[in-house]
Amino acid sequence: MAATRHETGTGNEIRELTWEETIEYFDTQVRKRLGISGEEFLQRRDAGEYDEIADDVFGHPGLMYLIMLSQSVRPFS
Amino acid sequence: MSGRSPDEAVARLIEPQQRALSCATKAVLIKQAVALADRRVVNLGDDPIPLRGRHQLGLSVLLSYDVERAAGGSRRQWSARLGGHAFELEDALGRTVVAYHWHPAGKSPVATPHLHLGGTIGDIDLSRAHLPTGIVSLPEFLAFAIRDLGVQPLRPDWPEILRVGAWGG
Numbered sequence: 001m002a003a004t005r006h007e008t009g010t011g012n013e014i015r016e017l018t019w020e021e022t023i024e025y026f027d028t029q030v031r032k033r034l035g036i037s038g039e040e041f042l043q044r045r046d047a048g049e050y051d052e053i054a055d056d057v058f059g060h061p062g063l064m065y066l067i068m069l070s071q072s073v074r075p076f077s
Numbered sequence: 078m079s080g081r082s083p084d085e086a087v088a089r090l091i092e093p094q095q096r097a098l099s100c101a102t103k104a105v106l107i108k109q110a111v112a113l114a115d116r117r118v119v120n121l122g123d124d125p126i127p128l129r130g131r132h133q134l135g136l137s138v139l140l141s142y143d144v145e146r147a148a149g150g151s152r153r154q155w156s157a158r159l160g161g162h163a164f165e166l167e168d169a170l171g172r173t174v175v176a177y178h179w180h181p182a183g184k185s186p187v188a189t190p191h192l193h194l195g196g197t198i199g200d201i202d203l204s205r206a207h208l209p210t211g212i213v214s215l216p217e218f219l220a221f222a223i224r225d226l227g228v229q230p231l232r233p234d235w236p237e238i239l240r241v242g243a244w245g246g
Contacts, residue, residue: 014095015107015122022110025122051184057165057176057193058204065163068139068180072109072118076183 026073033062038073045070046077079156083144086157090142091119097216100235101228102126102136116160116182117142125167129229133169134222138162138215141182162190164218166226174226177213216240 017025027038034041044050045067053060054067080086087108095106098121107122118141125135141161147154164177172195179190191207220239222228232238 013105014091014119015105017107017110019110025107025109048184054183055178055180055185055187055193055207056205057173057178058195061167061171061173062137064176064178064180064185065137065139065165067183068141068161068163069109069118069120071116071141071182072111075116 022072026069029069030066033066041066042070042074046074078158079147079154081154083155083157086144086155087117087142090157090159091140094119094140094215097219097239098138100230100232100238101128101219101222103231106138106140117144125165128222129231131227134174134226134228135167135169135171136222137165137167140215141180159212162213162215164213164215166222177210177218178207179212 023038030036030038030041036044050063050067054064057064078086078089080089091106091108098104098106102121104121104124104126106119109118109120111117118139120139121137124137126137128134128136139162140159142157143160144155144157147156161181162177162179166174166176168174173193174195176193177190178193181188187207190210190212192210193204194206194208195204197203216239219228220235223230223235223239
C-alpha cells in the first residue's frame with residue numbers, strides 16, 4: 001500500500017496517487033470502514049443498495065464519504 | 078481558479094485548501110488519479126485524522142472538483158472549480174458529530190449543500206435531517222472547529238489563513 005499521509009512543514013505539499021495507488025487506496029478505505037472489497041462496494045453502489053441509506057450519516061457513518069470517494073475509481077452509472 | 082494548464086489550475090484551487098488544513102493538522106491532502114475527465118477528488122488520506130484539542134475529534138475531508146477548458150481567449154485557458162465536499166468530525170468513540178455535505182452527483186435526493194447534525198430539539202429528531210447551508214469552504218469549516226469546538230490550532234497565523242471567504246472555487 002502506498003503511503004497516503006506524510007508530514008509537511010510548509011502546509012503546501014499535496015500527494016498525488018497513481019492510478020494503481022488510487023485503486024488500492026480506495027479498496028483499503030472500503031475494507032477499513034465496511035469490511036468488504038472496493039469492487040464489491042462499487043457493485044452494490046451501482047445496484048442501488050446504498051441509495052436509501054447513503055446520506056444517513058449517523059446510522060451509516062462514512063458511507064456517503066465512500067460514495068463520493070468512489071467517483072475517483074468509477075463514474076456513477 | 079484558472080491556469081495555463083490543467084495542473085496549474087488544479088494547483089491554484091487545491092494548494093490553498095492544503096494551507097488551510099495546516100492550521101489544524103500536519104496530514105496532507107492526497108489527489109486521486111483521474112478516472113473521469115471532469116470530476117476529480119482530493120481527500121485526507123487515512124482519515125479520520127485525530128485533531129489536538131479538548132474533545133479528541135477526528136477529521137475527514139473530501140473535495141471533488143471539475144477541470145475544464147475556460148471559454149474565451151483568455152491566456153489562462155483552464156479552470157478548476159469545486160463541485161462537492163464532505164467535511165466531517167467524529168468524536169473519540171467514532172460517532173459523527175457534524176457532517177457538512179455537498180454531493181450534487183449521485184442519487185441522493187438532497188443535492189444542495191447541507192449540514193447533518195445529530196440530536197433532537199424538543200421532540201424533533203434532527204439526525205436524518207439535511208439542514209440547508211450555502212457552500213461551506215474548508216477554511217470556514219476549520220475556523221469553526223478551532224473557534225467553537227476547541228480544536229487546537231497548529232500555527233499562530235491561523236486567523237489570517239482561515240479568513241472566511243478567502244478561498245473556494
